[in-house]
Amino acid sequence: MSSxxxxxxxxTDGRVVxxxxxxxxxxxxDDGLIVExxxxxxxxxxxxxxxxxxxxxxxxxxIDVAIDQGQRRPVQLREAIRAFGPxxxxxxxxxxx
Amino acid sequence: xxxxxxxxxxxxxxxxxVGADDELPAGDIIVSLERWRAEREALQQRPGKLGVRLKSDxxxxxxxxxLDILAVVAVExxxxxxxxxYSHARxxxxxxxxxxxxxxxxxxxxxxxxxxVRAGFDAFEIDSDDPERDFxxxxxxxxxxxxxxxxxxxxxxxxxxxx
Amino acid sequence: xxxxDEFDERLVAERVEQFRRQVGRRxxxxxxxxxxxxxxxxxxxxxxxxxxxxxxxxxxxxxSSRQMRAxxxxxxxxxxGFGHFTTRQNIQYNWIKLEETPDIxxxxxxxxxxxxxxxxxCVRNITADQYAGRxxxxxxxxRVYCELLRQYSFLHPxxxxxxxxxxxxxxGSPHDRAAVALHDIGLRMHLNxxxxxxxxxxxxxxxxxxxxxxxxxxxxxxxxxxxxxxEAILRIYNLHGRRDNIHKARIxxxxxxxxxxxxxxxxDAEWERIRDSRLKVPQAEIDRIDAYFAPPDYESLPDASVExxxxxxxxxxxxxxYASNVIEHKVPGYSIVNxxxxxxxxxxxxxxxxxxxxxxxxxDRYSFGEIRxxxxxxxVLTDVRQSDLFEVWEALVRLDLATPNIGKLTDIICxxxxxxxxxxxxxxxxxxxxxSRHFLDVDKLAVVGDLTLNISGCxxxxxxxxxxxxxxxxxxxxxxxxxQLTLGGSSDxxxxxxxxxxxxxxxxxxxxxxxxxxxxxxxxxxxxERFLDTYRRVGIDPFKQAVYGHAAVRAVA
Numbered sequence: 052m053s054s055x056x057x058x059x060x061x062x063t064d065g066r067v068v069x070x071x072x073x074x075x076x077x078x079x080x081d082d083g084l085i086v087e088x089x090x091x092x093x094x095x096x097x098x099x100x101x102x103x104x105x106x107x108x109x110x111x112x113x114i115d116v117a118i119d120q121g122q123r124r125p126v127q128l129r130e131a132i133r134a135f136g137p138x139x140x141x142x143x144x145x146x147x148x
Numbered sequence: 149x150x151x152x153x154x155x156x157x158x159x160x161x162x163x164x165x166v167g168a169d170d171e172l173p174a175g176d177i178i179v180s181l182e183r184w185r186a187e188r189e190a191l192q193q194r195p196g197k198l199g200v201r202l203k204s205d206x207x208x209x210x211x212x213x214x215l216d217i218l219a220v221v222a223v224e225x226x227x228x229x230x231x232x233x234y235s236h237a238r239x240x241x242x243x244x245x246x247x248x249x250x251x252x253x254x255x256x257x258x259x260x261x262x263x264x265v266r267a268g269f270d271a272f273e274i275d276s277d278d279p280e281r282d283f284x285x286x287x288x289x290x291x292x293x294x295x296x297x298x299x300x301x302x303x304x305x306x307x308x309x310x311x
Numbered sequence: 312x313x314x315x316d317e318f319d320e321r322l323v324a325e326r327v328e329q330f331r332r333q334v335g336r337r338x339x340x341x342x343x344x345x346x347x348x349x350x351x352x353x354x355x356x357x358x359x360x361x362x363x364x365x366x367x368x369x370x371x372x373x374x375s376s377r378q379m380r381a382x383x384x385x386x387x388x389x390x391x392g393f394g395h396f397t398t399r400q401n402i403q404y405n406w407i408k409l410e411e412t413p414d415i416x417x418x419x420x421x422x423x424x425x426x427x428x429x430x431x432x433c434v435r436n437i438t439a440d441q442y443a444g445r446x447x448x449x450x451x452x453x454r455v456y457c458e459l460l461r462q463y464s465f466l467h468p469x470x471x472x473x474x475x476x477x478x479x480x481x482x483g484s485p486h487d488r489a490a491v492a493l494h495d496i497g498l499r500m501h502l503n504x505x506x507x508x509x510x511x512x513x514x515x516x517x518x519x520x521x522x523x524x525x526x527x528x529x530x531x532x533x534x535x536x537x538x539x540x541x542e543a544i545l546r547i548y549n550l551h552g553r554r555d556n557i558h559k560a561r562i563x564x565x566x567x568x569x570x571x572x573x574x575x576x577x578x579d580a581e582w583e584r585i586r587d588s589r590l591k592v593p594q595a596e597i598d599r600i601d602a603y604f605a606p607p608d609y610e611s612l613p614d615a616s617v618e619x620x621x622x623x624x625x626x627x628x629x630x631x632x633y634a635s636n637v638i639e640h641k642v643p644g645y646s647i648v649n650x651x652x653x654x655x656x657x658x659x660x661x662x663x664x665x666x667x668x669x670x671x672x673x674x675d676r677y678s679f680g681e682i683r684x685x686x687x688x689x690x691v692l693t694d695v696r697q698s699d700l701f702e703v704w705e706a707l708v709r710l711d712l713a714t715p716n717i718g719k720l721t722d723i724i725c726x727x728x729x730x731x732x733x734x735x736x737x738x739x740x741x742x743x744x745x746x747s748r749h750f751l752d753v754d755k756l757a758v759v760g761d762l763t764l765n766i767s768g769c770x771x772x773x774x775x776x777x778x779x780x781x782x783x784x785x786x787x788x789x790x791x792x793x794x795q796l797t798l799g800g801s802s803d804x805x806x807x808x809x810x811x812x813x814x815x816x817x818x819x820x821x822x823x824x825x826x827x828x829x830x831x832x833x834x835x836x837x838x839x840e841r842f843l844d845t846y847r848r849v850g851i852d853p854f855k856q857a858v859y860g861h862a863a864v865r866a867v868a
Contacts, residue, residue, distance in 0.1 A: 063338070064408035065362035106340045109358065127790065128738075129729060133360050137730035139658060139740050207550060229349060229432070231472025235549045238469055243584060259333065259350055266468035289329045292321050294462040295538075296589035297469065304318035304462070305596050306589070 053126065054118055055092045056083040057099050058133065059111035067133045068108060074098055076108060080123050080134045085116065151279040153272045154249070156287070158279055163199055163220060178222050181206050184214070192217065201253065204232045208240045215246045223269070225254035234267040241268035241298040261286040268298030312375055312681060313458050313603045315423045323420045326427055326466065330354050331413035338410065353433060353471065355426030356412055360733050363407040366429040367419060371439035371457035371481070372400035372684040376671035379682055381422040383667035389415050393663040396652060398724060398775055399478070400438050400684040401429055405731050427465060432473045434464035434545070438480045440488045441685040444604060445693045447641045451500040451508035453481040455601045456537060459592065463538050470545050474552030475560035477545070478517075483508075490686060490802035492516050492525045493778060495562045496544060501531075509533055514544060514574065515566030516806075518772035523563040524806050526571035528578065534597060539590035543582035547574065607679040607694055612644025615697035622701055629704055631753055632715040637700065646697050648678075650690040650707060651714040651722065655747040658740045659725040660688030669710050677703050686775075687724055687763075689717065719756045720764055720829070721747045724775050728768030728785065729792075735768035737785025737792040742766055742821055749822040759829055762842040765800070778802035780843045781828060782809040783821065794821050798828070798854055799846045810851050813859055823863035831857040 057070035068076040069083030077083065086092045092113050099111035115126040125131045132138060152161045163176040168183060172191075178199035179191065191198060199220030200211055208221065215221075221240055223233040233252065240246040251271035252264050261272060265287050276282045296303050302310070315323070330350075337347040355366040367382070382402055386394050389411055390404040397403055407415070416426060429436055437457045444452045460479060464470070470477075480489040483500040491497030497513035510532040516525030532540055548562045551569075566574050623630035638647035650670065653659050662670070674682045674692055677699050683691035690712075695703055707713035716722045723746065726732065728739030743766055750756060765779030776782035782797035794816050797809030816824055831853050836845045846854070858864055 060358055063410045065358055067361060103344075104340075106338060109344050128792070129360070129735075132730060132738075136361065137740075138738060139730055139744065228346070229472055230554060231432070231470070231474075232550060232554075234469040234472065235546055257346060259346075260472075263466075263468035263471055285332075290322065290325045290466070292318050292325070293468075294318075294322070294465050295467055303589070304322070305593075307318065308316070308599065309593060309595055 054085045054087055054116045055113045056080070056085060056116050056123075057092075057095050057111050058083075058114050058130065059099060059102070059108035061108055062106055069134075070095060070099055070102075070111070074102060076102065080116075080125075083116075083123070085118075085123075149277065149279075150273060150275055152251075153274060153279055153283050154270065156280060156283055159271075163197070165201060165222070176219070178220055181210060184211070188214070199249075199251075202236060204230045204236075207232075208236050208244060208246075212244055215240070215244050215248070218246075218248055220249040220251055220271075221246065222251045222253045225252065225256055228255040228257050228260060234263065237264070237268040238298045258282050258286040262289045266293065266297040266299045266301075312373055313370070313600065319423070319462075320420075322466070323423075323425055323427070326354075326425070327413060327416045327420055330416060334409060334413055349431060349472075351409075351412075353428055353431035354412070354416065355429035356407070356409070357430060358733070359405065359731055360729075361731065362405065363409055363412070364731070365404045365407040365412065365415065365426055366397070367402050367404070367424060367426045368429050368436045369400050369402060369424075369684045370461050371437055371443065371454055372441050372686075373443075373454065374682040374684060375422075376674040376680040376682065378422045378424050379667050379671040379674070381419065381424065383664040383671070385415055385418065386664040386667065393661055394667070395658070395727060396660040396662065396684050396688045396690070398686050398688065398726075398773060399436050400441070400686055401436055402684070403727070405727070430476070431471075432475050432477075433471045434460075434467065434473075434477045434479065436478075437461050437464070438478070438489055438494075438686060440482045440484055441683045441691050442488065442638060442647055442693070443483060443683075444606070445640055445642075445647055446484055447639045448486050449484045449641065450502050451483040452604060453483040453498070453500055454604050455597060456498070456500075456510075456534065457481050458600050458603075459537065459597070460541065463541070470549060473545070473549055474554050475557070475562075477548070477562070479541075485804060487802075487804040487806075488685075490775070490778065490806070492804075492806035493518055493522075493775075493802055494525065495548075496541065497525050503531070510537065512540065512544075515563040515571065517561050517563040518775060518777045519561070520558055520770045520772075521564065522772070522777040522808050523567055524808065525563075526566060528571060528575050535592045535594070536586055538592055539586045539588060540578075540582055542585060542590055543578045546581055547577045551577070606642075607681075609642050609645065609694070610696070612696060612698070614643045619697060619700065626701075628708075628715075629701060631757060632704055632707075632713055633700065634757065635715040635719060636713070636717045640694070642694075644697055646695050646700055648692040648695045648700070648703060648707075649685075649717040650692065650712040651716055652689050652712070653716055653722050653747060654711045654714045655721070655751055656744050657747070659723050659743050659747075662690075666710055666712065669706075670712070673703065673706060687718075687722060689722070715753050716756055718761050718763070720759055720762045720825075721750050721756060722763070723747065724763070724765040724779065726767050726769075726774035728766075728774075732768065732773075734771055735785070736770075736787040737768050737794070739766045739768035739774055739783075739785055742783060742785070742794065742818060745818070745822055746825060749825070759833065760841055762829075763800075763802075764825070775802065776800075777808045778806065779809060780841075780846070781825065786815055788815065792818055794818060796824060796828075796858070798851055799843065801843055812851065813855055816864060820864045823861055824858045827857040827861045827864070828854050 176197040197219035201222040357364040480494040481498040499511040512529040513525035636649040678692035725743040729735035766783040767774030767776040778800040784795040796812040800809030
């Protein structure tokens, strides 16, 4: 089984967040808690529903993550796009203030 | 807490909604369409008022001939997203001229109360800790609307023509 | 343009306040996500891959310069500096925060813009011919009726929880630029023998997983009966539409299941009861709305074709742009100018805040302050004096809005796709960018001529791939992106759904495949034939052979 993490959308602003240790949530995939065992993943998902009940996140789910030389990258293209942003150049846009 | 609201006030429900196999209690009762069809004659002999509860796939045409002896039609929203009940209420009022109570039951969210009032509902079973306040806020969310509906209050178009 | 009166203003203000309360209830946990979702959708707010996406209505594609400037402000203040124009003539922002949305809606309400019902299981933005009121081939101006329908359908108490979304489009021209046959209700305006307008009503069109061309439910409808007849159609749909399966819930499913004749019977029976009700539209209201669409203060100008011919001779680039992007206006001395939002290598339909303001300035300076949004994701300045065309062209070139590709191969309709959309299976924008870079040669584009190419990133078909002359559908096969081609679709008055070409292709092979298709067309076309005409004459086989026999194309299952 590959490494997994929990990802969700933050309720207030819809941003992609990764579950960290201690039921925290971070916008950076590097802060996310990695699980290697299936049972542990299911447990974490249960924990994540508390964040849903507390109106912090919506739709938490498990994703597969590959780790290459310390760099984390979701296995699925969709999850990679969520983690790192659109694959296309948005240089016409200004950075979010 | 579940409350029955009529004319914006919490009302004691004099009607018992009777299950398929329940014994009929004394007093006013609401039965399913199925039971109504099976026991129409017997039910009409009883003292007490009568009501029928329509599921969302049971349009008012099915009880059109009985409306003059019914005091209540309960229109069910099995989930709030199932919008057939709004059409059913309007048809009860506008096609069949029903003047009894049209009651919204099932998953009735505060967000829908304004639309329901306009669709012709005049009684609501809602979940709320402060039902009268919630109803007043929700039902009063809009003071103007574009289209005519069952409540007969003027639309913006009609108001424009008057001025 | 329509301007709000006290009733419009109050309704919108109350809706914004209602939504503000709903957001508060959600954030406090008094509403679950399940309960809140339809409410936020009815205000145009989606949860997408990166953030909330807000879809703002541009009613029947009509925008004032003031509103465009407000769009720019929203983009800067609340988003990442740009917006995306859609196939329903709306604008979308991709980086919105829920907690800021009530303020955004309040800011939009200030300029008479809403996001009300741009999503949800209700009647959506009414769309129309982008040249309404201006095109030489127009029989009747649809905008009055679009506004009538917009108001009628807004916060309709009976039809806010339909089985599924409901889309209406209107055309006043026999050349259908609004794709009415692909809508839940399509309205085609005609004139009767006395020269008065009325509607042919179509019902049950739509794309998505099960595309259908709409059927005619009524040949002639009087304008006074428009609202009652639409109400009858909606009521029958609300009562009978399937609610057991979200993919089978559109009106097109039941219309085709029970047949148009049966659906018509049900509608007509209901309509007989209500046609003389309060829904009858008084002429006074038609006249009231019509006054807002009075033509602008045109000067009395001679036709400037001779001068324009000279300009074109001296400037081939201007000529190229004039030929493809400028449309004949019904008033002599004026032109309709298309602004291409499809420059090479950029996401189709996107526009940044600076350019939005520049377009607003051009509108004020050259076109009576009005802008249109097209369902092909471009913009239009509807009333440019022919004598200003060269100046306007130069300004557009500086803004990179003058690519001479309107209606051509690189005027690509493209959904946001997997880069933005949680429904997508594949990325669509990189395919569009690739193709637009591949077909840079504008002379070649002109030679190829009118050709619509539409790209969708999933079966929901927001990119209208079913009705592109060439359609591209992104699919996911074993975790990889592949692209399915279709040929022969059309969204105009001869509407047709595209035919599947063959096995799906990897992204890298798509440009070569399009090359093969284009070269085949050029090789076999007869005089005056557009791509679609040639396709309809010769069929799919020559194209199939060309694509799958091409050395650079590796088809997969």
